[in-house]
Amino acid sequence: MEPIQTLPLRDRVINALRDAIVNGELVPGQALVGTELANQIGVSQATLRDAIYALSLEGLVETVAYHVSTVKTLSKKDIEDLFSVRSMLESYAIRQIVAAGQAAAAVSELYAICDEMEGAAEQDSLTDLNRIDRMFHDTLIDFSGNQLLAVLWNSVAQRVQQVLSLSNQQQENLRQIVLNHREIAQVIENEDAEAAVGLMNTHISFVADEICGNWHQIALGTNGGQ
Amino acid sequence: MEPIQTLPLRDRVINALRDAIVNGELVPGQALVGTELANQIGVSQATLRDAIYALSLEGLVETVAYHVSTVKTLSKKDIEDLFSVRSMLESYAIRQIVAAGQAAAAVSELYAICDEMEGAAEQDSLTDLNRIDRMFHDTLIDFSGNQLLAVLWNSVAQRVQQVLSLSNQQQENLRQIVLNHREIAQVIENEDAEAAVGLMNTHISFVADEICGNWHQIALGTNGGQ
DNA sequence: CAATTACTGATTGTCGACAATGTGGCGCGG
DNA sequence: CCGCGCCACATTGTCGACAATCAGTAATTG
Structure with a gap:
């Protein structure tokens, strides 16, 4: 219990x-x-x-x-900074996992999370998918073995969640997201850290650009940005 | 005023x-x-x-x-994690500065700080040198232009300062430290981000190993580590 | 005699009341 | 009519007292 x-x-x-x-x-x-x-x-x-x-x-x-x-109000630059820092933290985690020989242990959990994610995608449950998505990235951070990194990540992940909630993310295709994550897990399994980092950064940049592009209208809905 | x-x-x-x-x-x-x-x-x-x-x-x-x-008690692993994260943050800052074409503006301030540092080194004032050393790294972070990074850095820099205070760092040669920093500034001036990152990581790793090697006796002085 | 329970002292957690501070409006003088 | 200073209101900041909780100890019971 x-x-x-x-x-x-x-x-x-x-x-x-x-x-x-x-x-x-x-x-x-x-x-x-x-x-x-x-x-x-x-x-x-x-x-x-x-x-x-x-x-x-x-x-x-x-x-x-x-x-x-x-x-706290969020300017466009805040969003850019946020996703930039996020890329840095996750890239670091991936490199640490591979360098420490934790790739196999990590992907075994990551695949299980991807399976859960697929279930949420089939039910078109965006909230569930977001929750499981965060689990995926939390797992990545945890397997880096660096507790201080986990503390910093927690702070960043909160803000990411906030931004995602505010931008009603017209997520194109939920299944595509699942595929993206599975792809990352696969490359980590091959212990190819740099390829995984590349995929991760591309994925994050795509989402960041998507949100930043429409950010003015989101911020305007509240108080005018700045 | x-x-x-x-x-x-x-x-x-x-x-x-x-x-x-x-x-x-x-x-x-x-x-x-x-x-x-x-x-x-x-x-x-x-x-x-x-x-x-x-x-x-x-x-x-x-x-x-x-x-x-x-x-908070600090285990040996906490120290390792700390300096590892520190390397990550500073490496990121250096790459951002060079990529954004801020290298020239940054080094002009960095050189000025190095001059101050030299003054402290000549007077064998360790406390002053530590203070100015932090200014050097704060400047590096600030010129990255990422405010979220600055927030995370602040949290990390505090812990670094704590560790430095606790380990009575039998700093070998204060002037050598000044030279190390000046060297980093020079490489940044040449817009060679990777070289600067390499120097920085070497420098940080050296200090980290130095401290970790003697950490048990430091921690034992208080409560036994763990 | 051993294990469990109840008590005691110390520390943290919560609260309502009061003081400090900032903002907007009113009145006065020019 | 305009500008300055004063006053009252709203909000935040600080405090001392009381309640909740915990660790260690002594009493109790089988």
């Missing part, structure tokens, strides 16, 4: 707010007024303030002393 | 604790008891706890619910 862990109230508030942000329920630029949210959620202002402050440290919220906190 | 900004008390406490940790005044494994520290520093327990929680998000402090927080 899994241990029943009662997270501190503050942590639960943090998780709730973070989920709301990365799922696009709280849009960039939206004000997070302490007194309102505290009453709405049902916690004290101090507890909520801690949560907001924690999210500001994670970079999801912008706070200025004695001013209302807002969900 | 610079605007006089009165930081909130909580942020000042955070900065004070963070400085104490990265400068080695608070050693890994040391307990951070709320009531004690609050009285000692002269703030309320709530404010101090916020600060401790913030530092736990930065990864400098380990907290378990309803348990005493401690300064």
